[in-house]
Amino acid sequence: MQVIFKTSYNQDINILSKTGQYIRVTLLVLAMLTAPLYLDVYYLSELGMLLVYVVAGVGLMILTGFTGQVSFGHAAFLGIGAYCHSILMSMGVPFFVSLPATALFSGLVGMLLGRSASKMHGFYLAVATLAFLIIVETLIGEWTDVTGGYAGFSVPELEIFGFYFVEMWQQYYVDLGVTLFVLWGTANLLRSPSGRAFLAVRDSELSARSLGVNIEWVKIQSFGISAAVTGVAGVLLAHHLLYLSPETFGVLESLKLLLMIVVGGLGSILGAVFGAIFVSLLPVALSILRDVLPDEISQQAGLEPMLFGFIIVIFVVFEPDGISGRWRKLLHFFETFPYYRKASFVRQKSYLKTERMR
Amino acid sequence: MSSLVVKNLAIEFGGVKAVDDVSFEVEQGETFAIIGPNGAGKSTIFNLISRIYEPSAGSIHYGEKNLLDVAPHRVIDTGIARTFQNIDLFEQATVLQNLLVGRHRRMSQNILRDFVFFAGCRAREREHRRKVEDVIDLMEIAHYRDQLISDLPYGARKNVELARALCAEPTLLLLDEPASGLNQEETDDVSFWLNDIKHDLGVTIVMVEHDMGLVGRVADRVLAINNGKFLSLGTPEEVRNDAAVQQAYLGTAA
Numbered sequence: 001m002q003v004i005f006k007t008s009y010n011q012d013i014n015i016l017s018k019t020g021q022y023i024r025v026t027l028l029v030l031a032m033l034t035a036p037l038y039l040d041v042y043y044l045s046e047l048g049m050l051l052v053y054v055v056a057g058v059g060l061m062i063l064t065g066f067t068g069q070v071s072f073g074h075a076a077f078l079g080i081g082a083y084c085h086s087i088l089m090s091m092g093v094p095f096f097v098s099l100p101a102t103a104l105f106s107g108l109v110g111m112l113l114g115r116s117a118s119k120m121h122g123f124y125l126a127v128a129t130l131a132f133l134i135i136v137e138t139l140i141g142e143w144t145d146v147t148g149g150y151a152g153f154s155v156p157e158l159e160i161f162g163f164y165f166v167e168m169w170q171q172y173y174v175d176l177g178v179t180l181f182v183l184w185g186t187a188n189l190l191r192s193p194s195g196r197a198f199l200a201v202r203d204s205e206l207s208a209r210s211l212g213v214n215i216e217w218v219k220i221q222s223f224g225i226s227a228a229v230t231g232v233a234g235v236l237l238a239h240h241l242l243y244l245s246p247e248t249f250g251v252l253e254s255l256k257l258l259l260m261i262v263v264g265g266l267g268s269i270l271g272a273v274f275g276a277i278f279v280s281l282l283p284v285a286l287s288i289l290r291d292v293l294p295d296e297i298s299q300q301a302g303l304e305p306m307l308f309g310f311i312i313v314i315f316v317v318f319e320p321d322g323i324s325g326r327w328r329k330l331l332h333f334f335e336t337f338p339y340y341r342k343a344s345f346v347r348q349k350s351y352l353k354t355e356r357m358r
Numbered sequence: 359m360s361s362l363v364v365k366n367l368a369i370e371f372g373g374v375k376a377v378d379d380v381s382f383e384v385e386q387g388e389t390f391a392i393i394g395p396n397g398a399g400k401s402t403i404f405n406l407i408s409r410i411y412e413p414s415a416g417s418i419h420y421g422e423k424n425l426l427d428v429a430p431h432r433v434i435d436t437g438i439a440r441t442f443q444n445i446d447l448f449e450q451a452t453v454l455q456n457l458l459v460g461r462h463r464r465m466s467q468n469i470l471r472d473f474v475f476f477a478g479c480r481a482r483e484r485e486h487r488r489k490v491e492d493v494i495d496l497m498e499i500a501h502y503r504d505q506l507i508s509d510l511p512y513g514a515r516k517n518v519e520l521a522r523a524l525c526a527e528p529t530l531l532l533l534d535e536p537a538s539g540l541n542q543e544e545t546d547d548v549s550f551w552l553n554d555i556k557h558d559l560g561v562t563i564v565m566v567e568h569d570m571g572l573v574g575r576v577a578d579r580v581l582a583i584n585n586g587k588f589l590s591l592g593t594p595e596e597v598r599n600d601a602a603v604q605q606a607y608l609g610t611a612a
Contacts, residue, residue, distance in 0.1 A: 196462070210410075
C-alpha cells in the first residue's frame, strides 16, 4: 500500500502525482510514439481515428463531464471543424494557420450556442443542442456554394510547410501531437480556477454563485472551449475521412460521442480516453472475431450495433462510473492489497441538497 | 458603526408574504442571530441578502454599498460569504477543490492562460493554497483534505462548508443553521469556532439558529421573527423573556 508523504504544494499541483502514474503514462506515450514501427497501415489508421475520438471525447467531456451541461449536438462542432478547415486549406491557407483559426471559429460558434443555452437545464438543454445540430447539418447540406452540399467536399491533402503528409505514419504523428496537447491543456484547466469553476457549476449552481462564480459566463466559456476542442477533432477527422458529407455529422455521430464518454466514465479525462478506445476498438475486435465465429452469427446484419448497445446497457446498469471507474477500483485493489473490500467504493447516499431555489 | 442595514424588507411569493416589513441593523464585529419558528422567513432573509431572491420592497445596504444594485455573483465582492441550511458543497470534488473555489473571486482568471498553464499559474495556485491551508488549520480539517465531499460524514461537511466561506476572506458571514444536525460536542466546537472567527478574524456574523443554547453563548443580539413579521430584538436574554416570542413558540404566554 502506497502512502504519499506530501512535502510541497507542488505535489498537489502537478498533473501526475504518483510514481505509478508516471510509469504508466510514460510507457503509454512511448508505445504511441513507436507505434508506426510495429503497426501496419490499417491498424495505424485505426489508431489515428482512436486519437481523433480521444480529442472529440475530451471536448464533450469538458462540457458534459466537467460542467454538467448535456449536449446532443457535438457532432455539429465536429462538422464545423472539418468543413471550416477543409475550406480554408482549399483556399491555400497553411495548416498551422488553419488549425487555430478553425479552433477559434468553432469556439466562437460554441460560445454563441452557450450564450443561448446558459439559462437552460436538463431536458431543454438537450433539445436545444439537438436543434442546433439539425440547423448546422442542414446549413452544411444546403450551402452548396461553399460546402459542396450533399454532393460532398473533398479534403485537400495534409500539407505542412510545403511538405505533403500523405503517408499514414506522418498523419498519425500529427494526430498524436494534437491529442497530447489537448490532453495536457485539459488537465491544466482542471488544476486552475477556470476548471474548478466548471466543477462548481456542475455540482451546485447555487453555491457556486454565492462564491462569486458567474454561472452564465462559465457556461459560455465551457461551451466555447469544448466546441474549440471538438472542432480540432473535426480537423483531424477530415484528414482521415478525405471526403466530407453533411450526414457524417448527424445525430448518430452525436450519440456516439455521448455514449463514448458515458461508457468511458463521466467526469474524468481518463473516461474520455477509455471511451474512445472502446468505441474505436470494438469494430476492430469484431472484425477479428468475425473470422473465427461461425457464419450464422458473424454474418448477421446489425451485429455491431447490437453488441455496442448491449455493452452500454451493461455499463449503465452495473458500472455507472464507466470504464475509468472500474480502472480506479482495480488500481485501488492493488494499492491497498490485501485490504480491499467490496464496500470500499460504496458511496453514502447524498444528503438533501438546496436545489429548490433554482 | 452599522455595517449591514436592512430596512422595511419584504418579499411575496404569490399571496404569501414570506418576509413582511422587517428592519434591522448589524453592528460591525458583532454576532447577530435570527430566530423564529419554522417558516418564519429566516432563510428567506438570507436569500434576499445574498441576492438569490429579489425583494418586493425595502432596501439592504452593506457598508457603503446598496446590495440591491449588486449582481448575485458579485455579492461576495462586497465581503459577504454564506453557508446553506442543507449543505451545498461540490459533491464530486475534493475538499481542497471546494476550498479553492472559495477563493475564486480572488484568483485572476483567463481560460486560455489556464489551458496552457502559462507562467505564473503555478505561483498563483501556491499563493492561494497557502491561504486555504490557514483555514484548514483553523477548522481542523487537514485529514479530510484530499477526500471527495461525497465520502465525508455530515458533521465534517458542515465544517468544510464553513471553511469554504472563510476562504473567501469575508467581512460578514451569513450562517444558515450552523449547528443543525450536530451533536452536543460538535455544537460546542461550533460555538468555539464562531467566537474565534469573530475575535481573531474580526468577521461580523449573522446566523439563523434554532439551538438557543448556542445562540445564548455566541450571539450579542437576537432578532426574533414569526410569519415574516418582526417580533422582538435585543440581547438573547431579553428576547427569550419577550412575551410575543414565547407566544410564537409555545402558543400562549408562559
